[in-house]
Amino acid sequence: MVRIGLLGCGNVGKIIATHQEGFQVVGVFDQLHEHAASLSELTGAKPYSDFNEFITADFDICVEAASIVAVRAYALKIIEHGKDLVILSVGALADDAFREDLISVAKENRKRIHIPSGAIMGLDNLKIGQISHIESILLRTTKSPESLKMNVSTRTLAFKGKAKDCIKLFPKNINVSVAIALASTHEVQVELWADPDVDKNIHEIFVKGEFGELYSKITNLPSPDNPATSYLAALSVLSLLKNINSPLVIGA
Ligand SMILES: NC(=O)C1=CN([C@@H]2O[C@H](COP(=O)(O)OP(=O)(O)OC[C@H]3O[C@@H](n4cnc5c(N)ncnc54)[C@H](O)[C@@H]3O)[C@@H](O)[C@H]2O)C=CC1
Ligand SMILES: O=C([O-])CC(=O)C(=O)O
Structure with missing residues (x-):
């Protein structure tokens, strides 16, 4: 054990x-x-x-x-x-x-x-960026204003720019962007939206590269004790630990 x-x-x-x-x-x-x-x-x-x-x-x-x-x-x-x-x-x-x-x-x-997949799915596949050309990666994240500690009454762009700059301003909300950058070894552009009509954590990923194009969207339920953190993030750690010594390794 x-x-x-x-x-x-x-x-x-x-x-x-x-x-x-x-x-x-x-x-x-x-x-x-x-x-x-x-x-x-x-x-x-x-x-x-x-x-x-x-x-x-x-x-x-x-x-x-x-x-x-x-x-x-x-x-x-x-x-x-x-x-x-x-x-x-x-x-x-x-x-x-x-x-x-x-x-x-x-x-x-x-x-x-x-590094667990955290609050997104498909992080492992983005490692293809280490061996094959990627043209662009955009992460569009939408969260409730409460999660972002903002007070807005309409959908508001909280940040637009590079992942490494966004994480400095929102260290509890956009770790996923840095995980994507590390997996792909490519710069990640981030749009972070605060939306008062949203009570979930939504991550849309747009990638273009030699492989073709990806669009993925995950609509995460918040976790019980912290709305900024998706429940999936905890599940990803649990699945990583369950498989950590398995002889059968699944995923890129
Ligand atoms: N990689 C990813 O996709 C994701 C990463 N996260 C990150 O995971 C981390 C944990 O998230 P939650 O459990 O929801 O946060 P949380 O705020 O509910 O719990 C964090 C705990 O760590 C403790 N802590 C914080 N700084 C510490 C320090 N310097 N030394 C010792 N203890 C310290 C706090 O007292 C608290 O008990 C956060 O940093 C969060 O931003 C969350 C979601 C997704
Ligand atoms: O849990 C999420 O949806 C994303 C998050 O907080 C992070 O990446 O730091």
Whole structure:
């Protein structure tokens, strides 16, 4: 059984800890100790209030479901302590220098960093951009103003431009754009819309390239404790963990 340490015990952390199938959460850490304590009560996992104690605990994989700030603060240390790492707040990897450091430390320590598909479907296929020409990628995301912490009464364009700039302004809402850029190794243009008539998280992806053209649209239900985060994002981590050591590897 794969042993997991959970960094971040909020909305996604709780879904992961309460759906343990094919893995066991043995340790939980959160900057708000009451969040770690309540997941511990639900699951029996040991709660840690000190990060340095948490990373010396006996688990194989650390699952990050916290924030970009947490990835920046802890990812290198986690890998240096011999753990593989699942990063949901993938926006942290938009910083080229940080990402390259992290990858080189992972290589030195023979550890792996997993980026789940998060709130979209088909992320794996976009890796074809690493071997075949892609002309353009546009992500059009629509969320409720509440999710974006905006107060608007009509459909409003909150951001238009590059993924790496959008994630700086909306670190809790557009991690998917950075995941797409990393998978495809292509720049991603983003349109982020706040729409008061929408209560779901909609991601439309437009890609043109040597392969042809893609249009995909996902209409995600928000997750129970955080409307900005699609429930699918938590499911993607659960399916990644369930399959992590499977001899049958499915998908690009
Ligand atoms: N890759 C993707 O497609 C997606 C990524 N996300 C990201 O996943 C992450 C988790 O999402 P939710 O569970 O909905 O968020 P949440 O806000 O409900 O929970 C985050 C938890 O992490 C803790 N935390 C935050 N910063 C921390 C730090 N520096 N050190 C220790 N603990 C810290 C918080 O106290 C909270 O308990 C967020 O960063 C979110 O933006 C969300 C949806 C899709
Ligand atoms: O959950 C979503 O729909 C997308 C999201 O918050 C993110 O990519 O950060």
